[in-house]
Structures are given as structure tokens and as C-alpha cells.
Amino acid sequence: MEKIAIIDLGSNSIRFVALQIADNGAYSFMYQEKEAIRLGHGLSETQMLSEKGMERAMTCLKVYKHMMDVGHIEHCIAVATAAVRNASNGDDFLKRINKETGITMNVITGEREAYLGYLGVINTINVRDFVLFDLGGASVELTLVRNGEIKKSVSVPIGAVTLTEKFNTSGDPDPDALEACQKYVGNQLEEVSFITDAGLPLIGIGGTARNFAKMDQRITGYDLSKIHNYILSYDNFENLFIEITTRTAVNRKKIPGLSSDRSDLIIAGALVIDTLFSLTRSQELIVSGCGLREGLFFEYYAAYANMEKPRFDDILEQSISNFLKALPNTNYQHIQQVERVAAMLFDQLQPLHGYGPKERRLLVTAARLHDVGKIINYYDHARHSAFIIGHAPIYGLTQMEQIDASFIAGFHHGISRKIMRSYRYAHMPSEEEWTMIRRLSTLLALAEASDLTYEQLVDNIEVAHAENVIVLILTVTPGATYNAADYEMKQLLSQFKKEFGASLLLVWK
DSSP: OEEEEEEEEOSSEEEEEEEEEOTTSOEEEEEEEEEEOOTTTTHHHHSSOOHHHHHHHHHHHHHHHHHHHHTTOOEEEEEEOHHHHHOTTHHHHHHHHHHHHOOOEEEOOHHHHHHHHHHHHHTTSOOSSEEEEEEOSSOEEEEEEETTEEEEEEEESOOHHHHHHHHTOSSOOOHHHHHHHHHHHHHHHHTOGGGTTOOOOEEEESHHHHHHHHHHHHHHTOOOOOOTTEEEEHHHHHHHHHHHHHSOHHHHTTSTTOOGGGTTTHHHHHHHHHHHHHHHTOSEEEEOSOOHHHHHHHHHHHHHTTOSSSOOSOHHHHHHHHHHHTSSSOOHHHHHHHHHHHHHHHHHTHHHHOOOHHHHHHHHHHHHHTTGGGGTOSTTHHHHHHHHHHHSOOOSSOHHHHHHHHHHHHTTTSOOHHHHHHOTTTTSSOHHHHHHHHHHHHHHHHHHHHTTTSOOOEEEEEEEEETTEEEEEEEEOTTOOOHHHHHHHHTTHHHHHHHHSSEEEEEEO
16 A cells, blocks of 8 residues: 655645555545645735745645654655745745655746646546646646647746736726736737647636636536536636626625635636637636646656556546446456446447447446445445446546436446436436437446346347347357346346337347
């Protein structure tokens, strides 16, 4: 068992995460903590870290050190970003941290900060071409990514805290102050030529981006309370932008989803994002809950696991594998068999259902995770699996695709209105998606039934088509007894006919 702590000392917040790596290589979070310490407050005027900010940071760091001692965490990666990087007393503060806590904290460059944010995103969001920004308190890191690789990156010394102080946008800023701030931000960002007219999705890291996602979720009634990989359209952003910049400070705090500790910084941060939308001509903002800290971990994990590079070739496969390895008593033989049979059924019946690679990926995901609900309770575990899959740290799918996969798995013992009634997200899929979910869950149910005895007896599947009849020819291992599987699969014949409009005939050989 390996344990690691990561500390990110930013201009506005300090974050602490503790993770563990099991002997089988599975990694998982043990703890996380965040505090708004405003370390960069006053930096733009004095060029120094304030005593109050440093004291707030020290209070947190001493708590984190105690937690590491109690948790027997010996390895700590601690980094400081723009505030300490730009402050004239930054080095002295780092020495004080080491003297009083024993924590060795290193200042990282803006370029490295951008790279770590990229690692956090590229390993958790399945997008290959995008403009990435990491908006902090004292800087914004910009990165152009093409075909999954960094092409250019830069750190620009403007952030939510420094802009707020420079243009006094925290309270009820007058139009002149807003115009001056926006003009200043525009002049700074126009120098970054590689983002101009990129026409790519924006991916945003940082508290401002996350707050916009939360506000949009509350206003639109979005039920899934998950920020990572949430997609915010440009039109929705603009509506929120107008609300934020025209309300008084008192009324701004009443906007649903806006964090109280960020209401004074949100205007400056919003002006930066609005300018980025304008310059890049992007039509959507994908909000990432993963960034620098995750990038530091992936870098560490790559070295720990002897990976060639700190990137996963298939983030969906990696995240599913990691999640399963973190669970006890996983029956890998059964999972692999159900996945294999479900994929064969999908491929053989493709002319009937007409679905493509996207839907196949959802079915395979559901097949691999269909039994995870047993960790809660064996009885009704399909319903528990649906909930777990919907909320698990599975990367490589959109939020809606993850919900779809959760329902497919939830029906692996047959279509159940009970699950639909008990699962709060039942209204989220469209009618077309529900048709797909029911059909793919029927294939998964057949695959699960074929391995009822956990003997992996089905070797191959072939399909013959007759008029309104699908003949499923199942080849079993020599000497296998398939009576139980045959009985269980036949319980699904009426469901198959209802969903696919054809009768199913089973032939064993």
C-alpha cells in the first residue's frame, strides 16, 4: 500500500488531497480539503504576501501535516503557484513553511502549471482538440491541445483576485470599471495568438469555471450534482454573465449556485471567461473538476507503475479497471464472460438494432460494471449498480452517457419499473435514448443469463435471420450442461420481442 498527499497552494485557495495506491495498482482518494485563504490578497499593490494570508495558509498547513502524521503518509508533493511565484517574500514564506511544518513546498512555473492541468484533463475527459484555461487567483494558464497533444501553452499574469483588486470589481462596480477591466483583460489575452479564432471547445479549470457550472445546473434544474465534464453552452454563459455583472453585490449573492466565498471574485473571473469565448469563437465550455492536483498524481502514478508517459491511452478502460480493482471480491471471470457475450450479441444483431460504436461502448461499460451493486446488497443489486455507475469516477464518457450506461446495467435482470421509480434521473434520457437503453439492457440481460452458473460455458454466438424470427445459435464448451442458462435466457424472450419486434429462438450446440 502506497499513500501520497498533494498540496496545492494557490492565490485564492489551498487544497489538500490524500490518495492511496493498493498493492494491485488501484488508486483511490482517502481525503480532500479546500480552504479559501486569499493568500494573494493585496499582492497587486504591495508585491508581497500579506501577513494575514500567510497566517491562514500556515493554519491549514499545520492541520494537513497532522493529518499526514496520523494517516502515516510519508510522501507529500506540495506546490505553490502564482501568488508565491510573484511575491517578493515568496521564498521566505516557503522557508517558514518548511521550518514550522516540515513540508517542503516548491514553486512551479506557469508553464509547468499549464502542463499539470493538461494532464488532469486529458486523463479524465475524452476530448482531443480544445483550448484549456486554468483560471486562478493571480494568473491564467492557456494551452492549445490538438489530437491530444500540447501544441502551445503560456501563463498570463491575470487572475480573479488580482483583477478584482486592480479594478475594484468586488462590490457594485460602475460600468466604467467593468469596461476598463474587460479592455485590460482583452489586451492581455489578445497577445496569445494561438487561441484566436481557434473554434475549439473551451475546457475550464478553477473555481470560476466550476461556479458557472453550478449556477447553470441550478437555473436549468439539472439533477445530476456533478461538475466534472459538465458542458455549459455559450448562450447559457452569456445569460449568467449578464446576471452577474448587472446585479448589486447583495443580489449577486442570491444567485443559486454561486458560492458565498467567491461572490466578490466572480465578476473579474467572468470577464476573463467572456473574453476567452469571444477570442476563441468557442460555442461551449466544458468544466473540469480535475486539474493540477490530479496532474501531479498522474505524473507520480506513471513513475510508480513504470508507465512510459503519464497518460492513459484509453481513459474509459483505465478508469473502469481501476474502479473494479478497488472493490473487494470482484468476479473477473464472470465479468469478462458477460462483457464478451454482450459484445457478440451486439455485433451479431447489429443489422437489427442499427447502433454503432458509441452504443457498443455503453453496453460494454454496463457489462463490466453490472454487478458492482453487490457491494451494497446482493438483493436488488442491479438497482444499486445503476446508482453506483451513475456516480462512480468513470472517465471517457459524457455525463449523459454515464447515466445511460447506469440504466443499461440497472436492467440486467430485466426491465424494471421499480428501478425507474426509485432512480431520480429517470427523466434525463430522451425517448430515443430510452429505446436504446431498453434494447441494450435486453442484450446485457441475455448475456448475464447465459452465465447464470458462472461456468463461462458459451464459446461463440451466431445469428440466423428468418422472417420476424432471430435464431441465436450458441456454441458451448464440450460437455457443458446448458439447461440452467437456457431456462434463464428463455425468461427474456417476451422482452426481446417487445424491444426488437422479432421473436428469438435459442439453439444450443
